[in-house]
Amino acid sequence: MLPCNRVPVGGFKIPKFKFSYGLETSRVLKDLGVILPFSSGGLTKMVDSLEGQNLLVSNIFHKSFIEVNEKGTVAAAASCALMAKCIPTGVDFIADHPFLFLIREDSTQTILFAGQVLKVIITSQTAINCIIRR
Known part of the structure; x- marks a missing residue:
C-alpha cells in the first residue's frame, strides 16, 4: 500500500541505465480475440479507401525506450500498424466443361x-x- 503522505528522502542513488524493447503485437492481439482488423477487408468501413480496395492490418509493431542518467530521464514509446490492401484472388476458369x-x-x-x-x-x-x- 502506498503512503498517503509524502515521505522525505535523504540520499537517493540509482545507477544509470538504458534499455529498449520492441515487439510485433499482431499474434498477441489475435490470441486475445482481436480478429477483425487482421481479416480481409476488416478496416474497409472504418477508413476512406478507394472503391473496391479492401484494407486490413498486416502487422503492428511497438517499441519503447527508457534512459536514466545524471541529467534526467528520457522515455519514449511508439506503435505502428502496417496496412495492406486485400487484392481479391482471381478466379480460375478452366474450360473442361460445357x-x-x-x-x-x-x-x-x-x-x-x-x-x-x-x-x-x-x-x-x-x-x-x-x-x-x-
Whole structure:
C-alpha cells in the first residue's frame, strides 16, 4: 500500500541505465480475440479507401525506450500498424466443361460473336478439342 503522505528522502542513488524493447503485437492481439482488423477487408468501413480496395492490418509493431542518467530521464514509446490492401484472388476458369462464350469489342461493348461449347475433349495438357453449337 502506498503512503498517503509524502515521505522525505535523504540520499537517493540509482545507477544509470538504458534499455529498449520492441515487439510485433499482431499474434498477441489475435490470441486475445482481436480478429477483425487482421481479416480481409476488416478496416474497409472504418477508413476512406478507394472503391473496391479492401484494407486490413498486416502487422503492428511497438517499441519503447527508457534512459536514466545524471541529467534526467528520457522515455519514449511508439506503435505502428502496417496496412495492406486485400487484392481479391482471381478466379480460375478452366474450360473442361460445357460453357457459353461471347466475343465483345471493348470500346463499344458490342457483342460480335456468341457461342456455346457443348462438349470438351481433352487429349493432352495442351490440346483441347471442342464440339461447338453454331
